[in-house]
Amino acid sequence: MRSFFHPxxxxxxxxxxxxxxxxxxxxxxxxxxxxxxxxxxxxVAEVLVRTAVFVLVLFTGCSFFSKTKSQIYSLERxxxxxxxxxxxxxxxxNIELPPGFDRKDIVxxxxxxxxxxxxxxxxAATLSQEVLHTLAFDLASRLPAGMMILPxxxxxxxxxxxxxxxxxIAAGPDAKVVVEARWDRTHxxxxxxxxxxxxxxxxxxGISQALATLADRIAAGLVARSxx
Numbered sequence: 001m002r003s004f005f006h007p008x009x010x011x012x013x014x015x016x017x018x019x020x021x022x023x024x025x026x027x028x029x030x031x032x033x034x035x036x037x038x039x040x041x042x043x044v045a046e047v048l049v050r051t052a053v054f055v056l057v058l059f060t061g062c063s064f065f066s067k068t069k070s071q072i073y074s075l076e077r078x079x080x081x082x083x084x085x086x087x088x089x090x091x092x093x094n095i096e097l098p099p100g101f102d103r104k105d106i107v108x109x110x111x112x113x114x115x116x117x118x119x120x121x122x123x124a125a126t127l128s129q130e131v132l133h134t135l136a137f138d139l140a141s142r143l144p145a146g147m148m149i150l151p152x153x154x155x156x157x158x159x160x161x162x163x164x165x166x167x168x169i170a171a172g173p174d175a176k177v178v179v180e181a182r183w184d185r186t187h188x189x190x191x192x193x194x195x196x197x198x199x200x201x202x203x204x205x206g207i208s209q210a211l212a213t214l215a216d217r218i219a220a221g222l223v224a225r226s227x228x
Contacts, residue, residue: 073106073204074124075134078212079141083219087226090139091149093161095132097169102128106200109172116172121200127169131211135164138215143222162218169207172198177206179214189217 100115101107104123108116123130132151140148149155168180177193191213195206 068120070119071121071200072124073121073200075130075204075211076208077134077137077141078208080138080212080216080219081142082144083142083223085143085147085219085223085226088158088160089147089149089156090143090160090162090222091155092132092136092139092151092164094163095128095135096163096165097128097131098166101169102126106203107170108198108200108203109170111173118200131166131169134208135211135215138212139219142215142219169210171195171203171206177203177210179207179210181214183214183218184221187218187221189214 103117104126106118106121106123107127108118110116136148136150140150149159162184164181164183166179166181168178171177175195175197177195179191179193180189182188191210193206193209193213195202
């Protein structure tokens with residue numbers, strides 16, 4: 001994290017020091033003919049002590065300016081091909097993510113089973129919330145109107161609930177996003193999306209594309225089940 005003394009703080013500090021020294025000069029205590037006025041020396045010492053205290057307080061307060069701001073990312077909803085489906089509306093009841101990934105920090109896999117937790121690059125909400133909303137709206141764009149109950153909406157008396165458990169939803173260590181998920185307890189999907197790099201923007205785009213593909217497969221699976 002890069003840290004620096006903000007110019008505003010420097011101006012404030014300079015003004016404080018100038019005011020103290022100017023006050024000292026107004027007292028009329030000067031060094032004359034190589035002899036030091038003891039009263040003036042004591043006053044200068046007091047000025048230095050007070051200035052040191054102000055510097056300490058100012059450095060502490062101005063740390064606000066030197067903190068690196070977080071970059072915020074969100075998942076993109078990607079429309080897909082509409083399918084024909086009738087019957088009981090569908091709702092996603094639960095999203096389960098791999099341990100260590102359900103957080104606001106963006107997490108990328110590294111070699112040797114390590115995780116790169118990017119504390120200053122974050123999701124707009126926890127990853128499970130991002131995934132739930134994105135996948136639900138992706139499905140809503142594929143299913144007929146009213147067939148997808150969106151998060152927060154009132155559920156009808158009869159609804160088909162779907163749980164989605166992600167075994168994997170991450171980028172790295174290779175330049176690709178891997179999503180492996182089980183939905184409705186019986187359907188297993190594995191999706192790989194190549195990305196240009198492990199930059200957080202590319203990670204967000206890759207996960208968005210993978211979730212859109214998962215929505216395509218879930219929609220097709222629902223149609224196939226209703227036909228059977």
